[in-house]
Amino acid sequence: MALRRYSIPAVALAAVVLAGASAAKTPLRVGLAAKPRATEGTSGPIVLAVRGSTGRLAVVVRARSGVTVRSVGARRLSARRYRARLSFPFAGRWKLTAKAAGRTFALGTVAVRAAPAPVSVIPGATASRICRAAGTPYPQYALAQGVGSLWVACRRTIAGIQRVDATTGRVTGLIDLPTVDPHALAAGEGALWAAQRSSSVVRIDPRTGAVRNAISVGDSSYVFTAAGSVWTPDDPRSTLMRYTPGASVTQQIAVGDGTSALVESAGRVWIVNHRDATLQRIDTTTNTVTALGKLPGEAPERMVLSDGSLWVTGRGTDLLRVDPETGAVQATIELGAGGVNLATAAGSIWAFAANAADDRAGLPFLDRILRVSPATNTVVETIAPSARVAITGVVSDGAHAWLADTAAGRLFRLG
Numbered sequence: 001m002a003l004r005r006y007s008i009p010a011v012a013l014a015a016v017v018l019a020g021a022s023a024a025k026t027p028l029r030v031g032l033a034a035k036p037r038a039t040e041g042t043s044g045p046i047v048l049a050v051r052g053s054t055g056r057l058a059v060v061v062r063a064r065s066g067v068t069v070r071s072v073g074a075r076r077l078s079a080r081r082y083r084a085r086l087s088f089p090f091a092g093r094w095k096l097t098a099k100a101a102g103r104t105f106a107l108g109t110v111a112v113r114a115a116p117a118p119v120s121v122i123p124g125a126t127a128s129r130i131c132r133a134a135g136t137p138y139p140q141y142a143l144a145q146g147v148g149s150l151w152v153a154c155r156r157t158i159a160g161i162q163r164v165d166a167t168t169g170r171v172t173g174l175i176d177l178p179t180v181d182p183h184a185l186a187a188g189e190g191a192l193w194a195a196q197r198s199s200s201v202v203r204i205d206p207r208t209g210a211v212r213n214a215i216s217v218g219d220s221s222y223v224f225t226a227a228g229s230v231w232t233p234d235d236p237r238s239t240l241m242r243y244t245p246g247a248s249v250t251q252q253i254a255v256g257d258g259t260s261a262l263v264e265s266a267g268r269v270w271i272v273n274h275r276d277a278t279l280q281r282i283d284t285t286t287n288t289v290t291a292l293g294k295l296p297g298e299a300p301e302r303m304v305l306s307d308g309s310l311w312v313t314g315r316g317t318d319l320l321r322v323d324p325e326t327g328a329v330q331a332t333i334e335l336g337a338g339g340v341n342l343a344t345a346a347g348s349i350w351a352f353a354a355n356a357a358d359d360r361a362g363l364p365f366l367d368r369i370l371r372v373s374p375a376t377n378t379v380v381e382t383i384a385p386s387a388r389v390a391i392t393g394v395v396s397d398g399a400h401a402w403l404a405d406t407a408a409g410r411l412f413r414l415g
Contacts, residue, residue, distance in 0.1 A: 028052035030059065030098045030105040033081065039113045040091040040171075041129070048074060048082040048098060048107075057101060061086060063094040063110070067209040068174045074098070088112040089158070090171040114170060118410055121387040122369070122403075125412040128169035131158045132409030137197070138364050139183050140260075140341070141222060143393025143404035143411075146187030147206050149173075150395065152404055152411070153182035153194060161185065161192060161204065166397055169413055175209040185393075188225030189245055195223040201232050201243075215243045215250060226264035227284040233259035240271065242287065253287050255280055261303040263310070270324060272312055274301035279310070279327050292327025295320060298338065304396075306344035307374040313339030315359055319351045319370070321377060331377040333370075340364045341394040343401040346415040349374060350401045352391050364391040366403075369414070383414075 029051040038044035046061055059074040061084040074084035088094060091114035096107035120127035131154035142153040149172075150164035161182060163173035175192075180202055182194035192204040193214065201223050203214040217234040220241075224231045230243045233255070240259055242251040256273030263270050269282045270292075277300055279292040298316025305311075309330060310322040319333040319342070335351055337359035343350045348371045355367040366389040371381040390407035403412040 026052040028101055028103065030100055030107075032096075032107050036096075036110050037113075038086070038088050038110055040088050040115050042115075043085045043087040046074075046084045046086055046096070046110075047077075048084070050080050050082060050100075053101070054079045057082070059084075059098055059100045061107075062097045062099065063088065064097075065090070065092055065094045066173045067207070068176065089174050090162070091115070092172060117169075120412060121389060121410075122366075122385045122412050122414070123383055125383075125403075125414045126169060128164075128171075128411045128413075130154075130164065130171060130404060130409055130411045131160075131162055131406060133157050134407045137183075138390055138407065139392050140364065141184040141186070141393055142182075142406050143395050143402060144185040144187040144192070145395040145397060145402075146225070147190065147192065149187075149206075150397075150402060150411075151185055151187050151192060151206075152393070152406065153185040154406070155181055155183065161194070163206070164411065166402075169402075169411055175204060175206070177204070177211065180204075180211060184220075184222045186223045186225045186230070189228065189230060191245075193223045193225065193230050195220045195232060197221050201230070203245075215241055217241055222260060224262040226262060226269050227267065229284075231262055231269070235259075240282075251287060253282065253289060255282075255289060258301075260301040260314075261312075263303055263305040265305055265324075270303065270305070270310060272300050272303045272314075274299045274314055279312075279322065281324070295322070295327075296329065296332075302339065302341045304342055304344045304349070306349060309374070311342060311344070311349050313342050313351055315339075315354075315362060319349070319372060321374075333372055333377060333379065335370060336367070340366070340391045343394050343396040345396040345401040346399055347374075348372060348380070348415070350394075350414060352394065352403065365389065366391055 033047040033049040036046045062071045074082040098105045118127045133156040144151045152162040160177045161175045183197045184195040186193045201215040218236040220232045240253045240255045256278040258275030260274040261272045281290045299314045300317045301314035303312045312320045316338045318335045321331040335353045337356040341352045351370045358365045369383040392406045393404035400415040
């Protein structure tokens with residue numbers, strides 16, 4: 001029997017090809033269903049469009065800005081829709097990716113808006129938002145300046161260190177520290193240094209967020225950088241530990257009881273010890289300690305160096321102007337019950353004073369700010385806050401004094 005030949009019309013042939021193509025498996029694709037809108041500090045939805053899968057996928061959305069990473073699992077809404085909710089801790093551009101079925105998909109970037117600035121409760125000051133961790137013990141050095149930024153130590157709620165732009169006062173980065181509780185913070189010698197109210201001070205690389213132990217102490221609540229070294233008191237032994245990056249030995253210097261402030265100038269450092277009210281000077285070449293006497297007041301514990309003098313205050317202590325060579329008190333400026341902290345900025349000394357009840361209790365709450373002229377040793381301005389402010393850190397950039405209130409999540413710029 002002869003075989004018959006059948007011809008297939010071109011249209012029918014095209015239909016067969018298309019049918020085969022549609023039967024082929026569509027490659028998995030994950031993208032954004034819509035450009036997300038987000039504001040710092042709030043949780044915003046991110047909706048994903050998924051192609052090539054009808055089953056349930058395990059999808060993880062990841063956002064990165066600098067060394068800060070946030071990841072969250074996405075919930076399946078339908079075969080082609082998944083949704084995740086991400087909270088962005090600061091404003092700026094964040095790179096988004098999604099991981100599903102062992103693959104990573106680029107989602108582009110999202111511009112996170114800045115939250116409105118809080119109203120300043122300190123007249124004449126500007127306020128911005130920082131981390132909030134209410135409750136005792138209140139840190140005293142939760143704010144540091146150096147390595148190109150301001151830095152805020154965030155305990156409990158965030159467990160990390162915020163980078164703050166010294167021009168705007170806004171948070172621009174966050175170093176996550178899940179295993180570190182930063183109670184006191186210092187910035188210098190190319191790193192951040194955090195004391196944890198425990199047996200160690202850690203070194204933190206501000207570029208990568210890498211953490212390593214640097215100094216082992218018996219107990220420490222403070223850390224300072226000066227003269228190419230990191231200094232931290234070992235309170236139980238009345239010892240000041242001096243750690244120099246790259247050195248093989250951490251030096252131990254016998255000092256007074258309760259070192260709580262340190263300043264430097266021209267190869268020397270001065271320390272004040274709040275428990276025995278003593279002032280000491282250390283030669284940074286030999287580590288020789290010179291006693292400069294006992295200061296008046298109940299607990300002198302904060303100190304700055306300005307206009308050729310040391311300026312000291314503390315609980316039950318007025319503002320003292322002290323000769324750095326002899327330890328003699330050159331002037332006493334009345335503060336009331338006592339001072340909590342101080343700074344030198346814009347040609348003035350800024351003293352932050354407490355009321356009598358908080359001073360007796362040792363609580364760092366602001367009753368008023370007194371701006372003092374070094375030229376006349378007189379108060380030229382008094383500023384009273386309109387609401388309660390916790391003083392958890394004070395620094396100066398020369399032009400401005402900065403006050404951190406991590407109990408309420410506010411940063412104030414004065415001057």
